[in-house]
Amino acid sequence: MKHKTIYRRLCMPMFTAIFAMLLHSSCLPPLPDNVEDYDLTVTTFDEDYNFGGIQTYLLPDTVAHLISAGVIPNTTFDDEILNSLARNLDALGWTRTTDMATADIVVVATAFGQDNEVCYAYWDYWGYYWGYYPPYGGYPGYPGYVSCSSYKTGSVIVQMVDRTIDTSAADIPLRWVGAMNGLLEGSNQNISVRIVNNIDQMFAQSPYLKN
Amino acid sequence: MKRLFIVCMLLFAGYASNAQGASEFTYQMSIPGTGEFGDFISKVTWVGFTYQGRKMLSDEQWSVGGSISWFYMVDEKGRTTYERENVTVTGYVTTFTNIFPLLLTVQRDFKDPYGTVVPFARIGVGGAWQDQRLDTGIYEFKDDDIQFAMNGEIGVRLNGAGGRNGAIIAATYHWMPGTDELLDTNFFGVKVGFGGIH
Numbered sequence: 001m002k003h004k005t006i007y008r009r010l011c012m013p014m015f016t017a018i019f020a021m022l023l024h025s026s027c028l029p030p031l032p033d034n035v036e037d038y039d040l041t042v043t044t045f046d047e048d049y050n051f052g053g054i055q056t057y058l059l060p061d062t063v064a065h066l067i068s069a070g071v072i073p074n075t076t077f078d079d080e081i082l083n084s085l086a087r088n089l090d091a092l093g094w095t096r097t098t099d100m101a102t103a104d105i106v107v108v109a110t111a112f113g114q115d116n117e118v119c120y121a122y123w124d125y126w127g128y129y130w131g132y133y134p135p136y137g138g139y140p141g142y143p144g145y146v147s148c149s150s151y152k153t154g155s156v157i158v159q160m161v162d163r164t165i166d167t168s169a170a171d172i173p174l175r176w177v178g179a180m181n182g183l184l185e186g187s188n189q190n191i192s193v194r195i196v197n198n199i200d201q202m203f204a205q206s207p208y209l210k211n
Numbered sequence: 212m213k214r215l216f217i218v219c220m221l222l223f224a225g226y227a228s229n230a231q232g233a234s235e236f237t238y239q240m241s242i243p244g245t246g247e248f249g250d251f252i253s254k255v256t257w258v259g260f261t262y263q264g265r266k267m268l269s270d271e272q273w274s275v276g277g278s279i280s281w282f283y284m285v286d287e288k289g290r291t292t293y294e295r296e297n298v299t300v301t302g303y304v305t306t307f308t309n310i311f312p313l314l315l316t317v318q319r320d321f322k323d324p325y326g327t328v329v330p331f332a333r334i335g336v337g338g339a340w341q342d343q344r345l346d347t348g349i350y351e352f353k354d355d356d357i358q359f360a361m362n363g364e365i366g367v368r369l370n371g372a373g374g375r376n377g378a379i380i381a382a383t384y385h386w387m388p389g390t391d392e393l394l395d396t397n398f399f400g401v402k403v404g405f406g407g408i409h
Contacts, residue, residue, distance in 0.1 A: 027258065028307070029285045029287060029305050029346075037290075038348050039348065040300070040301070041302065042300050043298070044298045045297055046297075047297050153349060181349070182349075183349070201301050205292055205301055
């Protein structure tokens with residue numbers, strides 16, 4: 001009887017508490033260790049378009065930047081973007097032209113960055129309690145503490161548009177879109193290498209483009 | 212949904228601690244099954260715990276009760292390329308899930324439950340709250356829901372002197388049919404632990 005009492009008094013509440021804590025917290029995996037592990041490359045294409053018929057392309061010598069009015073764009077990585085695109089487009093067997101009238105496809109690159117801030121608030125649970133009379137509302141809890149961190153992200157979007165489309169139309173069909181997104185953290189050299197690698201990946205996962 | 216499950220589990224644990232019968236606590240390693248869940252989690256996982264309480268019937272080789280469990284499964288897939296229709300995505304992918312089954316169980320001991328070696332079989336039926344998540348880049352894709360859950364086990368209890376407490380070794384299988392939010396989930400397991408009759 002004493003054995004049973006001790007078992008019930010000690011072990012059962014302990015197991016109950018452990019399970020309640022586990023259920024409340026769940027588990028999360030460790031975050032990736034390297035900045036490049038946060039890079040993402042996405043491509044999509046018009047399945048009905050004949051990419052095999054493309055012989056020439058026009059690639060403007062500037063990258064479009066999406067920025068707020070009055071903000072000076074960051075053009076540090078524009079050369080890497082344009083050079084990587086030209087290299088990959090040439091490797092498809094396409095010929096670059098500067099004459100819009102003779103281009104089969106127009107390739108446009110757009111870049112933008114974003115500042116992100118994440119805050120987590122931790123409240124002291126025991127400091128919060130309801131007012132006794134509901135019409136008067138509850139009492140505010142004791143303030144906890146807030147932890148914030150910020151990070152920059154950058155995106156490059158590459159779009160291919162058929163040169164023969166009607167540019168006055170409300171909807172302009174895109175034949176292929178490649179997008180990359182990642183953290184704008186680390187040295188400029190590191191970011192440049194990652195941009196080149198991700199643009200290469202866009203074309204590596206798009207074998208249907210090749211003549 | 213998750214809070215409802217916490218309440219149900221606490222109520223169950225409170226009841227089980229006062230029931231006259233048997234209880235056990237086990238640790239489980241899990242092996243994902245086949246199908247989409249086997250693709251979602253493709254590796255053996257090492258986090259799984261179950262607490263169970265049972266009431267013995269007039270024929271003490273039969274007992275009924277319930278169990279609460281927690282399984283955490285993670286698969287760091289590394290840099291992976293996925294295709295769906297005309298969209299291709301490449302990124303560092305990690306998939307993981309937390310599963311909390313709450314089951315009603317029926318157990319059959321194939322020998323005297325107070326013997327030295329007691330083989331048993333057990334089935335469980337109930338529900339499970341699951342949270343399946345896929346992280347890639349700086350993005351996460353998360354779904355959670357409550358699923359129907361079933362479980363089957365065969366094992367053996369090795370009782371010490373007195374025949375009331377002992378070690379447990381068992382093989383298990385869990386199945387939860389898919390919902391609109393979650394994949395059909397199935398996995399095998401090997402569990403070890405200790406239990407007692409009180």
